[in-house]
Every structure is written in structure tokens, then in C-alpha cells.
Amino acid sequence: MAPSCLVKGDEVVKKYGDFTAVDHVSFSVKRGECFGFLGPNGAGKTSIMRMIQCFAPVTRGSITVDGMRVGTHDRAIKSVLGVVPQDDNLDQDLTVIQNLVIYAGYFGISKKNALKRSYKLLEFFHLSDRPDIPIRELSGGMRRRLTIARSLINEPSLLILDEPTTGLDPQVRRVIWRKLASLKDDGVTMILTTHYMEEASRLCDRIAIMDNGKILDVGTPDKLVREKLGDTVIEFVPSAEEDGETSKLLDTLNEKYETAGGVFFIFSKEPDGVLEKLANIKHTTLEKRSATLEDLFLNMTGHHLREGA
């Protein structure tokens, strides 16, 4: 039987000159799972993706895909990979159908087979209306769907999705999520990067939270949130005249909290007690809700806006 682990990274380092983008990272992706890399811009997510797809050389350490090592078996790895890049690189000189058929050609798929698969994929992604129009006539959402369709032309066993829904409107995003979920049901292994916590919690079986080139934690979204933050979050916005009272109170109560843009996020094991005490401070908002992946993300990578991000 094939081993359960499809992609394995071992002490992976990626350097660009003196800059270390990925710093001794180890991870493993199981067959059939959707594994997400989450992190702020510049965390090293895209570098990991580019190494897995044999595009950027691994500086140190090793990555294997289905037992084949990146750097020595690139051609074999690339033939079982589907890649959805962060930046659109559909072939602008070709029509919709040509984009799929010519791309299939790069894999050595025969024209007859390529046409059959292409029409099936266009159908699946609701693009079969006008297969002969040039790419520039497609909307952003259609281009993205076509890019994902293209990545499936070689029936890959591993799909690499680098921010698959960035810049799309909520409707299109939901369509793409549904399609990706149904691919996962068909057993396609996926590795995904995203900024959208909702996307990660909907699609990913497990996530790795990254920052500054390192993996901070790995686990299922729910478990990570519960372990790190507990079940609930209190959001508290004090009135303008408040003078450090809130942080003083929270510090004496020994509660874990974060602030961002004048909002306090309190991750308490005893939310009701804290809620009662906070109610005595003048405020505009006081709300208790379930903790989400977004809270965890902000909690782990910090609230400050990164320079150059």
C-alpha cells in the first residue's frame, strides 16, 4: 500500500541572498487531505509552494512528493501536480478551449483525450458557454475558474492552490469553495495558502500557521482555536474617555487579551465573570462570541501591520 504521507518537508530552508524566507520548516501532508498554510504576507507560504512545485530550488533540507525528491525528480513530480498560481498566468494569446488543450499538450496528453477532458472541465466549472472566446473577454471570476480547470487537466494527485480566491467577490468565492470541496471528496490532495480564515476553516483538514519563515503550530482548525484561545472571545470597545482602565483590570484579573484598533479581544476561560466586570467600564461595544480561526491568527501573528506587507 502507498504510504499515507504524500508530501513531506524536512528541515526546509529557503534563502534569497541573505534573506531567509523559510527557516527550518518540517511538515507532512497526508493523502486525500487539504492542508493549509496560513500566515501574513512574507511569512514564507508562497516560497514553500514554489519549492513543492519544483520551481524554486530548496536551499537546505528536503521535500519529497510521493516519495520523489524535489530537485532530482522534478519532471516526474511536475507530471502529477496541478498548480493554481497566485498571479493569473492564463495564456492570453489563446482562446478558452485552447488554453486547456495546449496546456494538456505540455503533459504529452493526446489531442483527442485533451479535448474530451477540456470540455468536461469547462462543464464542471460552468465555462462551457463560449469556449472559443479570447481570455481577455473573461471576468476575473471566470479566469480564476479556468485557471483551476487548467490545473486539473492532467488529473493530478496533488493540487497546489496559492491564494485561490484572492480578489474575487463573495459569490464567486463560494462557487470555487464548493468545487474544491467536491474535488477533495474525489480524493484529490490539496495544499492551499490563503489570507481568508473562512476559506481555511471551510476547506482545510489541517492548517499550519506561519510567521517569519517558521511554522508556529499545526493542527485541525477547531482544535487549534480551542487549545490556544478557549471557546469564547469577548470583544470590548471602551468609550473615548477611558484611560487605561481596561488593561489595568484585565492585567489584575490575569486574563489573556489582544488589542487592535482600540478593540480589546479577551480570550477568557471565565468569560461571564469578566463580562460582568467589564460592564462597569464605560464602553460602546461589549460582546461575547465563539472564538474563530481569525482570532487565533491575529493572536499568534500579532496585530501590528507589517512594513511592506
Add this chain to the structure above:
Amino acid sequence: MITHRALYVWRRNFTAYKAYYGSSLLGNIGEPILYLFAMGFGLGGYIKSIEGMPYINYIAPGLIVTSSMYSAVFECTFVSYTRMTVQRTYDSMLATPVSIPDLVGGEILWGATKSLISASVMLLVMTIFGLYTPSLGAVGILLAVLATGVLFASAALCFSAIAPSYEFFNYFFTIGIAPMFFLSGVFFPLDSFPQVVKWFAVILPATHSVVIMRYFFHGSELGAGVLLAAMFILSIGVFLVWLAIRLVRKRIVV
């Protein structure tokens, strides 16, 4: 190693070309044909004969070389550069089993194909106007065009690989290509130039292509000069293919 996958890249370019071949062909052969008739008839009126033939017949083979050269270098500078940078076509191809040598091989082969297309049309026009009598030599002409196309496509791709912007190609065209147009013996025998220019002309690949083309075009006697020219074109061509792979890899892989 360049594999058969270079042909997949070639096929991609051919498919895209089919949508705009009219304008492309006009761009590639319009100017050489204009030169042929303007210079051939205009200047030809004052020159009784040159090396025993009418002036227009004298410049015809050289213009096949220059149209081949321009077709290949336009393709592998502006058009390849656009695929490499703006359109990110290279990135998408390299996510498949196509490797960098395959990609570069396919681009160069396509550039050389553009040379073949232009040269074939030129040859047809020349046949219609009675400047060329079709013979078995046509095979030699087209083989010489192919080798010339590979050489210039590779040189152009090397430049694309190091170009920071489109403006950079001005260097290539002004310093590299334009002198070849005038100094490679297309319009005048090299003997008429000062010695310094003659030495310079010898290192220009187009000079050697013109020598080979004259041989096949006029069916003259095969001399050592032709064989040396062929060796020059082939060896520089192979070197430039190798260099193009190296430079494209250096640009893309970080």
C-alpha cells in the same frame, strides 16, 4: 537536455500565431521586399552589373538572410520577452513536465520557424518576378535559413533573458542587428569597404549566412569559403543555444 517537449512549446506558439499570421507576415517580409525593389530597381539603374549579374539579382539572396534575421529576432526579443515577463507564459509552462531547456529549445525553434516562413515567402516573390529559378538548391537555401534562424533566435533570447525592460532591446537592434544589415555584404561586396570594416564584417554571423545563401541561390561553385561559413554559423548557433538556456535559467530560477 532539450527533449521532444520543445515541440509542445513550438505548438503553443504556432497555435497562437494562426490567429494573427497576416499582420505578423507583413511585418516580417514587407520591409525586405521594399528594399529588394527600391534598391534593386532604383540603385540598379545606375549599376550596370555586379559580379556579372544585375544588381537586383545580386542583393536578392542577402535579403533572404536579413528577412530571416529580423523575423527570428523580433520573435525572440519583444514577443518572447512578453511571454517571459508580462504574460507569465513561461511560469505556466514550467509548472508542467516542460523543463527550461525544453522551453528555450521550443522558443528558438519557433523563432527559426518564423525565419523559414519569411524566407519561403520571399523566395516565392522572387520566383514570381523571375529573380529565382526553382531548383534543388532551394532545399539548401531553406536549411541555411533554418541555421541562421536558430542562431539569431538564440542570440535574441539571450538578450531577452538579461533585459530589464523593452527599452533595453535598442542596444541589441542598434549595436547588433543594424550593422549586420548594412555591413554583411548584402548590398555591396565586402571588398569595397576599408580593411577595418572588413575585419569587423568577418565576425558578423550574417556575413557568413550571406555567403552560404549566395552559393545556393546562384548555384555558384562550392568553395572553401562556403564550408567555413557553414561551420561558423553552426558552431556559433550551438553555442548561443547553450548560452540562452543558461541565461533564461538564471533569470527564472531564484
